[in-house]
Amino acid sequence: MLFKDLFMNFCILATFSFFGSMLLNYLNAHFKTSTYIKRQWIGLFFGCLGATLMQFTFPVGDNVLLDLRQISIVLSISMGGSVAGIITTIMIMITRIILSPTIGLSAILGLINAATLCIVASWIFSRSMTFYKKWLYSGIALTIIATASLCIVLGRNEIDKVLVFIVVESAATLFIFMLTRSLRKNNELFEKVSKEAQFDFLTGLHNPRAFEKKFEQLQHQETDMAHSLLFIDIDHFKKVNDVYGHPAGDAVLFQLANVIQQSIRSTDYGARKGGEEFAVWLEYCQLTEAKMIAETLRTNVEKKKFILPNGKMIHITISIGIGMYPALMWDELLEKTDQALYQAKQQGRNRSCLAQSSL
Known part of the structure; x- marks a missing residue:
């Protein structure tokens, strides 16, 4: 059952990543002078991803259901910056409250988890470093923050469930990093070919x-x-x-x-x-x-x-x-x-x- 649920989650992540990349290309082509509009749309799109992932939980033990919503925040920030990440985080928080009107410890930790990850990942992606390092440090931060919240909820006696979650979260983060890197390279190649088709190689003017x-x-x-x-x-x-x-x-x-x-x-x-x-x-x-x-x-x-x-x-x-x-x-x-x-x-x-x- 776990593998079936994880397969579904990975398919959702792949689908949203692919169409998110298409959305970013469309926005770059049609809103060249309005960066804020682009960030809003990216934030809303990946906010929908986070809300969707919350509907597809996976079990890691008896009465313990988890999801991969945190990855949508990192994805949003990687494509749209901190503004997009904030919008995605707010949408995830609202969805969490709607799904569980009763505010318990896990709900409070979930809200803190999302806000903390948004702040940390925004800071990481604003630094001058390679795309690989940004995702690596964000993935580590995501795993640490989510694991800390889970340990508080489950306690020391449920360490095996925590370890399962760490493996799943790390695998999902690695999967999305590899996918977004591939999409990023394809987009750069497409932009290069498009530019060569429109511009003169010697002067830089249109051909x-x-x-x-x-x-x-x-x-x-x-x-x-x-x-x-x-x-x-x-x-x-x-x-x-x-x-x-x-x-x-x-x-x-x-x-x-x-x-x-x-x-x-x-x-x-x-x-x-x-x-x-x-x-x-x-x-x-x-x-x-x-x-x-x-x-x-x-x-x-x-x-x-x-x-x-x-x-x-x-x-x-x-x-x-x-x-x-x-x-x-x-x-x-x-x-x-x-x-x-x-x-x-x-x-x-x-x-x-x-x-x-x-x-």
């Missing part, structure tokens, strides 16, 4: 595929709000590669990407189109502001000293084509902006030109 996807998203917004587009090309970039070598060219591209990021607004979308060509989406940006941003960028590039791998410093210039919606319709915006860039080069480079509608 051509991400640029096209952004263009499609803007098209489907169905709004008349102004959007501006900058196409940027390095003047005489071939000479840099021919004279100083391709590593020097890569260094220039990397440093130019930094200048672009520093010259545009935080809400703007920089991308590398390929080679020495770059693009910037200026969302909700009128023509006057777009011209100012383009001129700021052009001036910043002209003034900057680009450092090559051999230590030599050179200057470069850029040409910029400026296009704007709705002055240009979506189906002609890219082409006309590219034509404006070509015009800037024809007129002597190191300048910007405005795209004109064919209408």
Whole structure:
């Protein structure tokens, strides 16, 4: 009977850990600027885990039923921090009171147990140490706190039951640690692959595929709000590669990407189109502001000293084509902006030109 109950508990822990990891990924994707909201949801989710585990007790002797609710607190803190852990702990306390309205010694110890573990685990996970050590110390703290409470309730004559509980609690903690570590590694790998699919490996800006996807998203917004587009090309970039070598060219591209990021607004979308060509989406940006941003960028590039791998410093210039919606319709915006860039080069480079509608 014990093994059947433990199997059920381990299945519940595995299920909640897996879906908790999925929930965390979803929250990170949709609430990037609201850490507090993420922590609340994580706390509520693992509070439900703690409440569920309290429904699936397992026997360690005659009239002695235990559960693994404490693990849900450590899980919550590991994924959502102390705020999530506090919410989970409060939900466990409320569930304990609802299940057993009569407050006896075991109930009081259970409440103290949960609160103490929350405080200790929050402190451990706030320290600067490896994920493995955080779980190791939290697991030790969990076992010590739970064992101490159990010893007080059962007394010295029930040491065999205490030992069984220690083995079960330690095994469950080790199981969850290994599972969460695996999920954590998978999530990190997924984030790495996702980033590589969206960002240019050399400059850190968005890649051509991400640029096209952004263009499609803007098209489907169905709004008349102004959007501006900058196409940027390095003047005489071939000479840099021919004279100083391709590593020097890569260094220039990397440093130019930094200048672009520093010259545009935080809400703007920089991308590398390929080679020495770059693009910037200026969302909700009128023509006057777009011209100012383009001129700021052009001036910043002209003034900057680009450092090559051999230590030599050179200057470069850029040409910029400026296009704007709705002055240009979506189906002609890219082409006309590219034509404006070509015009800037024809007129002597190191300048910007405005795209004109064919209408």
